[in-house]
Amino acid sequence: MEKILVIDDSKITQMLVAEILAGKYVLDFQSDAASGIASAQKNLPDLILLDIALPDMLGYEVCRILKKGDETKGIPIIFITSKDSELERVKGFEAGAEDYVVKPFYLAELLARVKVHLAFRRAKLQAVELERLTIFKEMAVAVSHEINNPLTTVYAYLHVLQREVSMDNEQVRQSLAGLQGELGKIRQIVGKLRQASNIAVTSYSRDVTMIDLHNI
Numbered sequence: 604m605e606k607i608l609v610i611d612d613s614k615i616t617q618m619l620v621a622e623i624l625a626g627k628y629v630l631d632f633q634s635d636a637a638s639g640i641a642s643a644q645k646n647l648p649d650l651i652l653l654d655i656a657l658p659d660m661l662g663y664e665v666c667r668i669l670k671k672g673d674e675t676k677g678i679p680i681i682f683i684t685s686k687d688s689e690l691e692r693v694k695g696f697e698a699g700a701e702d703y704v705v706k707p708f709y710l711a712e713l714l715a716r717v718k719v720h721l722a723f724r725r726a727k728l729q730a731v732e733l734e735r736l737t738i739f740k741e742m743a744v745a746v747s748h749e750i751n752n753p754l755t756t757v758y759a760y761l762h763v764l765q766r767e768v769s770m771d772n773e774q775v776r777q778s779l780a781g782l783q784g785e786l787g788k789i790r791q792i793v794g795k796l797r798q799a800s801n802i803a804v805t806s807y808s809r810d811v812t813m814i815d816l817h818n819i
Contacts, residue, residue, distance in 0.1 A: 604629050604669035605721055606646065610639030610665065611654035611683060616706065623710045633809060640668055650721055653700070655684040655691070663698040670699035674731050677727070678719040683708065747796040754789060762788065772787065
């Protein structure tokens with residue numbers, strides 16, 4: 604279940620958010636900026652609902668701090684505030700927020716916005732993971748080709764040894780058989796690397812796509 608951090612000192616807002624989102628997401632409520640930042644950095648929520656008028660720091664600054672952090676910069680932030688001027692909205696987006704909801708808000712609207720931003724975050728994370736898998740696939744295929752060339756040469760030398768060396772010597776026969784067995788294991792590993800190109804993508808309901816790693 605996805606995690607949502609709510610940084611807001613209003614007990615009414617906390618109650619309304621809990622009424623909308625409880626049971627659908629794991630909720631973490633913090634009432635001041637310091638606690639909210641600490642929780643975000645420790646728990647890495649999937650989305651943050653952030654008030655502007657916090658007792659110890661403006662939400663704009665909280666947003667800027669989190670957007671500068673390597674681990675927290677990708678977390679979508681939605682401002683929830685009573686400040687409805689154009690200037691305040693611009694300041695919110697300039698601080699790095701993904702969305703801006705004005706109090707009092709419609710419960711269905713907030714839920715819809717949360718769903719949209721969480722879905723967008725999932726899509727971005729999966730795109731990054733798919734890119735990493737693609738790079739891995741290309742590297743694996745290249746490495747398999749690099750290994751195959753000397754491996755073929757070693758097999759050729761082994762074949763020559765088996766023909767030229769007296770197989771009457773038990774120790775020599777066991778050594779050559781062991782060498783051939785180990786080369787076979789290397790060939791199997793190279794084969795698995797080549798299979799890295801067989802990345803299968805499966806689509807499920809609710810626009811969720813899963814990557815099948817069984818063939819990697």
